[in-house]
Amino acid sequence: MTTSTPAGHARVAADAPHGPAGGRTALVFSGQGNQWLGMGRDLMAREPSVRAVLETADDVLLGATGWSLLGELAASEGESQLADPAVLQPTLVALQIALAGLLAERGLVADHFVGHSLGEIAAAAAAGALDLPEALHLARLRGELMRKAVGTGRTALLGVDAERAEALIAVYGGGADVAAWNAPEATLVAGDAGTVEAVVAELTGREVFARTLPGDIAFHSRFLEPLRTEFTEAARGLLVPRPTSGRVVSTVTGTLLEGGTDSDYWAANLREPVRFVQAVDTLLELGCRTFVEIGPHPTLGPSLTDCCAHRGVTPLVLPTLRRGEGEQENVLRTLWELRRTGAVRAAAPAGGHRVRFLTAVTAETPPPALRGRQAQFAARAAAKALTALGAAVPGDGAATATVTWDSTDDLAPEAASVVAAPVAPGADTAAVYARTPGTDWLRLATARPGTGTVPTLPDPAELTARCTARRYVADTAVASAAQDADDVLVRLRPGTGTGRRAHLELAVRITAAVLGAHAPIELCDVTGYDDTVAGDRVHVARMADGTARTTVLDAAGRPLLHIARSAWRTRHTAADPVTAPAPAAAGTTEAAALDLDALRAADPATRLTLLTDWVREAAAAMLRTGVDRVPALKPLNRLGVDSVIGLELRRRVAAVFGAEISVVRLLRGATPADLAADLDDWLTDTPDAGPGTAPVCSAPGAVGPGPDLDDPADIERLLDDLDALSPEEVDSLLGRLADDAASEI
Structure with a gap:
């Protein structure tokens, strides 16, 4: 078995933008394992289009199986049958299809679709390669066959690449396969319980991440080979071939899915390993830079980020639902984020129906x-x-x-x-x-x-x-x-x-x-x-x-x-x-929108509150999260602010206030309240300053603005001894290097 990326997928398209604000958009459909009791209830209550899809799905499944999809979504813990894969898999597919339809209804135009394992059925349906009844019948059949897979072995997630995983499997008897390329350093293996557990014990002893997953099914391995023929025969006649228009990237092959799908393909989806890394490589080559995970809880975000980082790309990765949280709010937050960053375009769907919610949202909304x-x-x-x-x-x-x-x-x-x-x-x-x-x-x-x-x-x-x-x-x-x-x-x-x-x-x-x-x-x-x-x-x-x-x-x-x-x-x-x-007005800047004179005239408590809110909102925008997730008293470096985001925040402060903040101060644990206090001191001490001037807002006791670093020899010297630098020198160095990098893009 080879674990190399298919030829032609190792190169990222040279003309594709490498930032989260550009590029194409892919919908990424997760597999099973992220379900939770109560998923879908909030959306059914608040979104008529979601309820319409799920009610149609309920009719399809009730006639074929005798159990109610709507009843399962409303079931209590004691009543739920989601532990049965024959119930769980069509339920997840129906919810994912409804989610994709909701995003399209709200103006999201996806360029490509990809699905991890079971999620590939929903991805094909969202792309138009399957209709809703076909997708549900495939998922139902797949789930019913998975009942027969119980007892085939164990599955484990390893924090190593696939080559190393295969080598360890060989050492312990070769009784397992690579079941999924999840990320460059995250590999799923499945097979004989003794082999899998021995590999996990070996890596754990070396303090390398390794975890055996619950259950006794050897997913996507040779141990499911007997189910391939049964799936092919059972699914024959269920499908009407439809072209995918070059929009679906297969995780069976890792390449674009050409033409339609047949029962042989979906049997391979059950048996063959999941080539998620290769599929993401293909999406990157196609110019995708924005990835929206479709599922009841985000599980693929880290894998997507790692795959992109391996190719030198910074993606925008967003979830749809989160376990136990308000579902409509999370969907709307993601849609708002996509519109705010300009990552997607809003367009009327087929049929000329008016797009709701996103048609007038701008960066200021x-x-x-x-x-x-x-x-x-x-x-x-x-x-x-x-x-x-x-x-x-x-x-x-x-x-x-x-x-x-x-x-x-x-x-x-x-x-x-x-x-x-x-x-x-x-x-x-x-x-x-x-x-x-x-x-x-x-x-x-x-x-x-x-x-x-x-x-x-x-x-x-x-x-x-x-x-x-x-x-x-x-x-x-x-x-x-x-x-x-x-x-x-x-x-x-x-x-x-x-x-x-x-x-x-x-x-x-x-x-x-x-x-x-x-x-x-x-x-x-x-x-x-x-x-x-x-x-x-x-x-x-x-x-x-x-x-x-x-x-x-x-x-x-x-x-x-x-x-x-x-x-x-x-x-x-x-x-x-x-x-x-x-x-x-068009072209209005944040600097023009903030009234510094009014801030100075406000009472001290109000001014400090407004400044703290401004810092929290600016940081939340850069971290691509909600402002409620940026507490005033939590260090920004613990929320994910690194040197790159710190530089961007410094530029934002300079544009709005005409002041400079210390990136090193951010990296050493400054909170939004700390930065607000610095800005408050500057506003009250420099009444005539404004955008265009740039005094330094630094930690108490800091001295001077630091060297200009015009001499390349100075830059080399500083790079050799960063630990000995003053905060001002590091700020100046980071700013200079960032400006140089920007000039070469």
Whole structure:
């Protein structure tokens, strides 16, 4: 068995960009092993297209197997059959196909598709080489055959290359095969249990990573050869050959998959080793630099990164779902990241259907998923409060109620418990309490009777005639939106929701999206009219003080729910109402967008908070993660900030503030709060400075800006003795070398 990369795949295309912002995009479908109880539930509840795919898949599988896909996704731990490969494999394939469809619906245009082991079935379906029933029947058949593979041997993951793995197998009797080339230094081996365990023990004794995987199946090895013929015969007649249009890269061969696939190919997918390294080499040669992993939890990211690094390429690798986390939020975060970095283009899918969500997202657009989740949670709390108060009842002239938030803590919606009750027997005030596991109950909000003022309701016909300027509103319930001055009229997607809670949630979510706000501070004079009809439109009127007036309307223009006034907060500001920012003009820079004079005029605590938030957001953008994953007091070097990212952060600070920060200070454990304090000192000490000047923001006690390093001999001397350098010298050296490298690209 050879482990060399197929000829022609060792060279990375010379004209392909080597950075994460360029190149083509590949969808990478993971195999089994990353499943978790509850996967897919959030997406089914929030994304109609995902539910439609899974419902169709349920019909296909129910007729063929007698078990329900939707039932499995909703099953409890004691009811779940996902341990059975005949259930697990078609379930994973269905979820992956639904995920790929959701990404396409939101504007992601993939150039190539690749799948690891089982994931190749979903990859072929997403590329159009299989239809949904064919993919499901193949996965079902594959899973049923895997039942017969139990007892064939063991599988282990080794932290060595395939050549060394083969050599060790030979030493211990040769009773195993290379089952997968996962990465240049990560190899899967499978076969006789004695051979596999001996190899693992040998490497463990040498302090080299080696781990035997659970179960007793020798995946992708000679021990599955008896299943190849059975698979070929059983799958014959299931498939209608369809061309792949040169878009699928096979992990059976490691090369582009030409033409369609037949039963022989899918039998080989079960038996042959997974040539993932070779497939990634092919994708790199084709110009792919962005990789989106399709699956319930990211497992291929490290392998992708290592494969690319081996070829001298820095990729952008993004997940879709993560175990136990909000699924819609994670998908939207990845889509936002792709749009923000310019890694992909948004285009209307076949049939001319309008692409939702990404059509108007730019580099300045904040991630809407975070805002939407907290607004939705706030609506849930408000609905509980109104129910407890008994104030909002169907019918014209219904009583009004006001909900005021007593806490601005952001609780994780999927983990929070919420209760509401009158504050005392017979009281006309109700309180809402919430907690997450391991925390005490928190008083979240208070509901009281409203003023009873009869609201001024909008005239739907007049609004429709006046609101003609197209407007983007980042919410999954929105079909379209139009604006006139401070009035925004949103048309909802069909079947969005019926009932008081659904109407309130729509009002709160849409208002948050229109204002660019995070969560409400107060909802004043909430009036419910009819909770038996589905919402059709939402009108949001922005007030001069940053508050809003919101009305949910039915298809005939009748009011269903009205909020006379709502006050809001941003993600990082606890109490101040927010006014939605005007769209940035083309070419607007971050330096121009930040008002340094306003920062200097702010009180010290506010200024330091704003600077800390700015550093966190800048670092999060460079680390390609959410700002919530960059704590203010955590050292940036522990979050992944290295010298390259440090240099980019230094350039960003220089562009915005006209100051320099020390890269060495970053590498030695500075936190976002530390850098914010440095910038605060500089802002208050240099009132006339701005972009174009560049004093050094360094750690206390640092001296001078360091040498200019114009002499190549100085650079050679410094490279020979980096440990003896001052922070200023290292910063200057890194900056000079980075500039030199940039000039050669």
